[in-house]
Amino acid sequence: MAAALHPQLLTDLRSGFAGELLTPGDGEYDSARVVFNAMIDRHPQLIAQCANPADVAAAIAFGREQGLEIAVRAGGHAVSGVSVNDGLVVDLRRMNSVVVDPEAGVARVAGGATMSDFDRATQPYGLAVTGGRDSSTGVAGLTLGGGSGWLERKYGLACDNLLAAKLVTADGELLAVDEDRHPELFWALHGGGGNFGVATELTFRLHELPTVTIAMLLWQPESGPTVLRHYVDYMATAPDEVGGAFVYFTGPPEEFVPAGLVGRLTAALLLTYAGGEQAGRDVFRPMLGYGHAGEMIAELPYADFQCMLDDPPGERNYWSAEYLNGFPGAAADLFCGRAAEMVVPSASMHAVFPQGGAVARGGDHPVPWRAAPWAVHPFGVWEDPADDARGRQWAHDVCADLQPWSIGAVYLNFIGDEGAERVAAGLGTGNARRLVAVKSAYDPENVFHLNHNIVPA
Incomplete structure (x- = not known):
């Protein structure tokens, strides 16, 4: 002390x-x-x-x-x-203002704002941008790490929509940063995390999105491998407006599902559509015929949807991820087989996210995982410390099983401290020298090192 x-x-x-x-x-x-x-x-x-x-x-x-x-x-x-x-x-949590310019289609977001702050400010104008998958996610941390979320196949990652930033450096200087001012620093902010300073304001391009349509379809867990195979085939030709996830989780309260799934391991498919319900139902139709045990289909404001799967603070969390070059049947079997080892009941999720679309078409940023068509995310959340070892082992085993299909890169916002090699995998080996140069220029003494750290030269 x-x-x-x-x-x-x-x-x-x-x-x-x-x-x-x-x-x-x-x-x-x-x-x-x-x-x-x-x-x-x-x-x-x-x-x-x-x-x-x-x-x-x-x-x-x-x-x-x-x-x-x-x-x-x-x-x-x-x-x-x-x-x-x-x-x-x-x-920075007191600094949570969001100023929307609907005519210009941009928003200026203070460094401590959450996605709830952001979405509630833009929703009245029918505007949005890719957020995370939880309304309590911080906008700055999400974006500086790349920014994966439900809308990414249509609108790109959060960082792809970043137009400018204001940053306090280790020397206390307030910098205005964009493509013309400090361009190398601006590039590094698209995936390099909080290594270079404290972001006090971020400016985003917004997109028209009055509502989203979601379908939550539920099955008994043994149906998971079949459903996941169909989902992989479906997403191969799905339009960019479609996103979502295949996930195992603890069945929700019985007002949403049959009694046989309440509090038990459940296989689920969440389909999202950037648009209205009728068009969404038409697009979802290929996945609606596989004998699901429960369903909910609804059109709602994006801000309301973002709140539906919130991860509550104050529980024990351990997350990891692998990004895959494909999802063949063998991978689906291995993934589904590990679901039985997750902590149930809990808020944990055993998730597969589709990428592609605008994610794959994104710009030259230090985001080496954007090329992968699939992301696997063992998302462990539980209350009892006695479950710690089990929860960690489950996440490690999921990632180990899927190594044959891994591209090697990883989204750093999806993992905790997994060592220097994983940090390098999250930043991209081809970006390393350039990121180190930016770090050395703006934080040569590594003041900001409690992160997925880039060590200055």
Whole structure:
């Protein structure tokens, strides 16, 4: 345990600080220090709840002057649960404004905003952009890591829609970044994560999307291999408007499913369509004839859909992923066979996501996994620490089974700390030298290293 910060130092920092500074013993400290993933328990010396970019710069300067390790918390949804013992947490969650310009079709999003903040602001205008798969996901962390979500086949990844950013560097400088200003840094922000500074504002291109249509189809788990095969064939010719997932999960309450699936392992297909219900039903028709035991088909605002599969904070999380060059029957059998080993009942999901479409057509960004047509995502969420070893092993075994079809690249937002080799796989070996050069230019002392880290030269 490091020595407590001298009261006079905190008094000096508070002068001109618009947000709140919390230290151990303060009434709101314990709630503020808790991270999304209950597996992680940290006790920082100082939590700087910033209200504006000047606060961010002041907090970083203070942390560096005092020799404190610095963690950055934006939306706070990451499985890695970045925090620090004895150091400083720069907390952006008070900075959650979203300003929409419907005429220009853009939105400016503050660095601590969640997808719920973003979607609720754009929905009244019938506009949207690819978010994550959970309304509590932080916009900044999602986007800087690439940004996979339900709308990606139609509108590309979140980072593909990033037009500009404002960033506070390790030296406390506020930079405006886009294709013309700091172009190499702007490129690195499309997948390089929080390695280069603290994003205090992101500007996005928006797309017209008044509503989405979803179909949730449910089967007994033993039907999974057959359904997954049909789904793989279906997605080979599905239009870009179609997304979704094949997933095993714990059956929801009986108002949604037959009693035989309540609280039990269930195979499900979630189909999403960027548009209205009639067109969605027409497109979904090839998947509606395989004897499902329960269904829900609905047209609803995108913001409402984003809330449906929220991952609750405060539970224990362990996630991993593999990106595949195809999904033959042998892979489907292996994937489905591992479903019996997940923690049930729990909020865990044993998921397969289709890619392709606008994801595959995306730009020159450090996103080496975009070429894969399929992503497998063992998403472990449970309450009891006694399930930790089992949950981790399940995720590891799923990924090991699918190695024969893996492209080697991985979406870093889908994994926690899996070592330097996995970080390299997430950034792309061909991008390594270029990313290191950007890191060396903007954070040569590696102040921002509590992340999937790029080590400066």
